[in-house]
Amino acid sequence: MNIVQKYGGSSVESIEKMQNVANRIIRKKEEGYDVVVVVSAMGKTTNQLIEMAKKITINPSQRDLDMLMSTGEQVSISLLSMVINARGYESISLTGFQAGIKTEGIHTKNKISDIEIDRVKKHLSNGKIVVIAGFQGMNEDGDITTLGRGGSDTTAVAVAAKLECVCEIYTDVDGIYSVDPRIYPNAKKIESISYEEMMEMSSLGAKIMETRSVEIGYRYKVPIYVASSLVDVKGSLIKEYDELMENKSITGLTISENVLMITVINVPYSPENISAVFSKLASKDVNIDMISQTSPNNSLVNLSFTTSKDEEYTVMEVMTQLKNQFAHIEIQKDIAVTKVSVVGMGMKNQSGIAAQVFKLFADNQIHFKLVTTSEISISYTINSADKQKAVSILAEAFNL
């Protein structure tokens, strides 16, 4: 039976840690599994490589940057494979392209288009442990590419999809929690969670896995087990939604503090004007998260939206242009805001979650500024000062 295990940078940051990782890999092999291991670059290597490039220019050629960054995982796979080989188990290290990872898109942000899995399968059938460099592949032109943030998870889940097996993600946390335990220490570990909920939580700011890795798992029905590489405690399983999960209306709560809220006051109301604001932002590649618009009053409307704090400079540039266009508008900027979201497949069938949250907030004098909803989540923008209180109230109310 095949299994894919992925180990992140902190799990392989030293030879000593690699020895621990090798223990886990060998244990699986001894249990009879054909083991594929996907690894990230050691510790902070990727950042150090980027720092080197930044010494040359703040805007290094992206193809060269991929060439540079991909060495990080290549070092990891060669050393980890040496460790396994030295322990008397046959291991083979493969770069992304050697493992058949084909990618497309722009450099430093490629996507996996396909995996030619034959070479991996051949080594597995010869009894070898296959150690694959995460985060990288090769495009149609034969250029080395990288997959962007969370790329090693993507590699692992995609390989597991091709091998039709479970994917185990080993990291420095011991599972998925209903709430970030650093903010709410009583948070409960989730035994199992549906792909949909996990995707929603990831895209709402939970940092445990990137949305697109979970999305690949969802599309190809790859069970993803998230656990600690350091301690031997039970982790969390991301899998298809089933009836047993339905007991809870809310599965998790995510908190995002990287929120910039902008309010544009007194925009002369017309669909063209509203559209102009967001077209301008889109043309600068600013990703808008939440939007709300008041109803027109004297043919004027107020518009609020949120985006990432990283976009502050670009957004304010656009706002200045806007003020030139509409002399009477006012711009308000708020960075002391936090987005709190509740997520749960149970919302599909249970109405009234939003009402329940509104009541909890009202009873506890928590003001919220923007609200958006999806089929399985509701997000609220609140003052950052109320974050801790809001999280505790919601976590207790929904037993998270």
Added chain:
Amino acid sequence: MNIVQKYGGSSVESIEKMQNVANRIIRKKEEGYDVVVVVSAMGKTTNQLIEMAKKITINPSQRDLDMLMSTGEQVSISLLSMVINARGYESISLTGFQAGIKTEGIHTKNKISDIEIDRVKKHLSNGKIVVIAGFQGMNEDGDITTLGRGGSDTTAVAVAAKLECVCEIYTDVDGIYSVDPRIYPNAKKIESISYEEMMEMSSLGAKIMETRSVEIGYRYKVPIYVASSLVDVKGSLIKEYDELMENKSITGLTISENVLMITVINVPYSPENISAVFSKLASKDVNIDMISQTSPNNSLVNLSFTTSKDEEYTVMEVMTQLKNQFAHIEIQKDIAVTKVSVVGMGMKNQSGIAAQVFKLFADNQIHFKLVTTSEISISYTINSADKQKAVSILAEAFNL
């Protein structure tokens, strides 16, 4: 017109040094050349990577070691290419396999079997500066391989052979000297030297280039220009032998101090016994350099041979076995010996060089122990104490 430039590890050990290298590359480009650059790993990177591997085991899996070491040049090419791109010239970095370098043999000591040069040619014809990782390639199985000592020179000369152009080797010395200037400061820089002489000098211990790089140059008639990457002075050209070079009987003098001399006394004379000694050494992969045998006396002969000091442990093991076989032999070990060789195509046509050297040694009380000759060289093993004197006498006599 094409040109290949190779820069060694010390020439690219920092971003600052890479900027200097970029100056030279860009100058050639501006002169109208289509430039291919071959680079080594930065500074001592390769040794550092080997040290990491040695922390795991003294005998790391060789395929993994190649995978590890090859990252060194990959870092160099990506950074150097970024430097060139940032200066406004179009550059493309290629790993060994991307540049079409096909290899065969055992890991860490592969040889180039062929180069599929089309990709390099395509980029050149698009006006790009092509930056290739030296020292590495890919074998038939699609494994990343390395080429052993001097591998980046080999890559550079082989690429120049395919492109039918000159190969410039930039290093930390400013040319080829008739004698190692660290031992004989008055040594003259050689303006041009034949492939045959350079191969002979390399194999006799001159460290400037590995024999096999010169050999590829010889086979494919690639002019090889050796010069400094730091200062702008004229270097030395390795090229086909021509009549003008014939003025001198001796072109160069090499000194090797990595010599272990063993003398086996009182071996019962028979071709089988002599053969047994060298078969045993060969079976342990000990490379024998010079051999001399006295004529039999009372059916006993004395045998002397030299090898590298690195082989001492293995050689002495074999000698112990030999003593078990022949009770009456005696073994003498001498590590205080130096091999001095004179090299020159002129020897082919001028007789009496050996006699001239013998007389010089006799006049100056220099004892020599072993003598071997090839068509264009004569090597003498002398006491290390006499090295400086012997070198001066020979250099002066032959105007080196």
